[in-house]
Amino acid sequence: MNDRYDAGHGGGQDGPYEVVGYDEYGRPVYRQAPAPQQTYDPYAQQGQQGQQGYGYDPYGTGGRQQPAAPYDPYGNGNGYDTGRQDPVPPQSPYDPYDTGRQAPVAPQTPYDAHDPYAAAGGQPRVAEQTARIPQQAGPREEPEGPGAAEPEYRTEQFAFVEEPDGDSEDVIDWMQFTENRTERREEARRRARARAVALVVVLALVAAGGVGYLWYAGKLPGLSSSDSKTGGTTAAGAQKRDVIALHLHDTDGGSTSTALLVNNTTTKTATTVLLPNSLALSGDDGSVTTLAKSVDDDGPDATQDALDSVLGTDIEGTWRLDTPYLQNLVDLVGNIEVDADTDVPDPDAKDAKDAAVLVHKGEGQTLSGKMAVAYATYQASGEPQSAQLERFGQVMHGVLRKLSSDAQAATTTVQTLGMILDPPLTDKDLGSFLASLADLAKGGDHKTALLPVQDDGTLSAEDSSGVVKDVLGGTAKSPDEGAAVSVSVQNASGDKDNTAKVRVTLVNGGFTFVEGGTASTARATSQVRYADAADKENATEVAKTLGLPTSTVAKGEVSGNARVSVILGQDYEPAS
Template sequence: MNDRYDGYDGYDQQQYELVGYDEFGQPVYRQVQQAPSYERSADGSAYGYGYDPYATGQQQPVPPAPPAPPQQQPPHAYDPYGHAQPGSYDPYGAQAGTGEQPRVAQQVDVEQTAAYIPQQAPPREEPARPQDRDYRTEQFSFVEEPDDNSEDVIDWLKFTESRSERREEAKRRGRNRIVALVVVLALCLVGGVGYLWSQDKLPFLSKDGAAAGAAAEAGPQNRDVIVVHLHNTKGGATSTALLVNNTTTKQGTTVLLPNSLALSAEDGTATTLGKSVGDDGSAGTGDEIDTLLGTDIEGTWRLDTPYLNNLVELVGNIDIDTNATVPDPAKKGTALVHKGEQQTLSGPMAVGYATYRAKGEDQTAQLMRFGQVMQGVLRKLSSDPQAATTTVQTLAQILDPSLTEKDLGAFLAKLADHAKEGDYKTALLPVQSGGTLSESAADSVVKDVLGGTVKAPAKGDSLRVGVKNATGVTARTEKARVTLVNGGYTFVSGGTGTSVVSSQVIYADAARKQDAVEVAKTLGLPTSAVRKGRTAANADVSVVLGQDYTGGQ
């Protein structure tokens, strides 16, 4: 850009060019080297003046003067102290000393100017108005200025995000663990309940529960019964017990039968249990017990004392609470078994304790010791039918044909399972002095343990008639027994009772009413003595002989 500067006779032309902008956006100029001045001759031609270092001695033609530039203000002039001179141009404001606004200098080519000043950035152009220029996306460049805190912020955001993710992941893992734990517990609960149900060990569904008890009382119960006779090969005495497995209530019981128990032989004659075992053998005694107690004995197990010794040794000894000190017959003055809790008994010790009867003791005391030994053996015997059968086979004893080794092993395995679970008990059948059963015995043992109700006899079986003598004359019991046996009935002794005036013939089931009428006629009693009521648990028809019964006299 060229500006004219006053101060000479003529117009001395000074040329300035735009070199950039300062920090306030104001233009900055610099002075361009002046062309040599010329003088004109008289004829109008121009002559140069000054020293020409390349002059050849000849006068060179002077080029024509350049055209006058437009009227512009000279650049800003400064005195030695940095103050603007009057009349000069102030690039940051108006003309110095005049207050006038500066005129816009002629625009210089930006690229040409930048070529002369390599270190200076190109001048900033005035932004074009939206209607004058069409902008495109590729014309813009976004430069992200570095920030010292930006990395810290990014790191903090990453830390916060990762911490939140870890917290959420921990929560998810916790929820998954809880769900898995609940599923495992539910499966364990279902499996445990299923196992207990399969083993019938649930309190509210098993034999001990109210539901099982109500069901047992409401309907008939199924019982498996075998009779075991212990024969003492040295002393000759016998001991008898019934082993009962109640499959309905899942309970096992040993019912001890005293030898004084009165039975009726096949011919109708009276006998006792002890005499029957010695005379009739196993088969006849079982039938007589069935007749008396209303049971259905499936087999008879004769267990001699040497086999009991082997059985205890096979199961690995037994532990029981002994109630007496048993002397050793082989060593006088020493004890074979000591009295106390949880005494470990070997085979010989178990045999000595099961058969021991102190001087003056009733036979029932010895029976109770026999029952303890049997229950101790069952607790140690295997609950697996095959293993229990192997134990029976190892004994090598000769069994009754009605009871095989396999049947006995399976039966004992069931009782062993009850004994291990605490579902086993021992009961003594109480008898009166004459060997007859009392009413309490019929209710507590015969009814509850052995059958509940009298089993209906099969076709061809004789009617069982229970007789209680209330005449006050003992001999009339035998007369009534002979009369009933001769009439084709089975006599069941009911003992004696307090004397009554009138006799009674009682039936419990309406279907037995006609049978009761026939029994009354057989005994010579009026039919008015027949009535419905409660009968003995081991009889189909019960008879109470009063003072009106004379026995045919």
């Protein structure tokens, strides 16, 4: 329908009408107004010349509007005999038909109680209602005149736009909250998984560390502490040791002190083994001598071979250290600290009674080079040589703790001393070796051990097994092709002289004698043992050489530094 209305088109002889007021129902009341100048009327194409009604007749009655009568909604013969209210166009701010005046528009109520169509739910669509629909298409031209059909509305005339909902922000907030909560849950799950993995790794490390400690301590089933760490033959493999013999020569007193510097590269430990001068050694001719005599008379090479035979070691070189060089060495490393067990007088004092104390007894005593020499060589009257060896070991431990762990720096220190080393030992070899010992000493992996010997210089089987077997032993050495068979002899005959007699007999028979110590308890019969089947023949030959019956030969445990072991019993009779 038309949504524009022009009162100037109610022409005729009565002229146009204008609104003068509104009745009790809010409808406009018209009066005749002076007729304006006739203009073009696009709706006046109904085939009735000279007859003008309102600009748009949606019901096509062809009736003529009575100018003198007001608007009658009940159809009392005024041309609107349709029984329903004619749609009223909304007020327009402009006149599309160029009539020159504003068309009055009556306000409409959404519901009229006097309209029968409104009571039945058929209230006509008015311009005010349709105007509320966004993007509404313009009115469609309907034919006018008798029989004109009631206008219909098609869906394409409307474009519905979804108006923003007041709760849309709440919906977005809820979606964001849900998304954030999901992310937090996923993050919590990831953190939980990371913590679980970290816990499993920590437990595995703790378990591995516990097993490693038990193995190191020898508490695992089937392993003992001596087997797992200190060199037993049941350990994981043969332990490798680097050994250098150290002879300290006191240029003033003329005495010597001997120690073996041992670096166990398998267990990462170092030991300074102190050797008493009374240790019995075998000479090249089978004669018995002591360590002190061998150093002075036979020289370093012969002493080294004799020590290898008695202790089962593999000494790589000999380091002769005179006391002036020891003094320079301590001064080069910057003094040392020891726990002095006694007061040491100044050896340069003329009168011993009035001599001042050079080294005071006490813990953490700082010693210079001169003080270190005096402390290392001091042996009080009536003291055993073992007491002086202990002091010598303390000085060497202090030197190793202050020496550089860098091989090049340690080598430079050795070269600065200006010593002449006995071949095959060189400055570089000695420097590298001392640097390794210094590193272990700083880490607390260096110790000092005294080799126990009996009054006659022989080894006690019970007392020396910890040092000889655990520190110096390990596994039996593979002899060179054509080398003499090493024979360890333990004297359990009750006669100490039998040890020296057996040494002479075996050396004359082409065997190498290895000191096995003296048993505390005598046994009746002798026994010759071999561990490898290949040495059965050698064991039989040893028994014949010693005058023992072949029935004493049996397979069994053998000392780690020998191929054949002999236990002398009371049945042994030395050859005349």
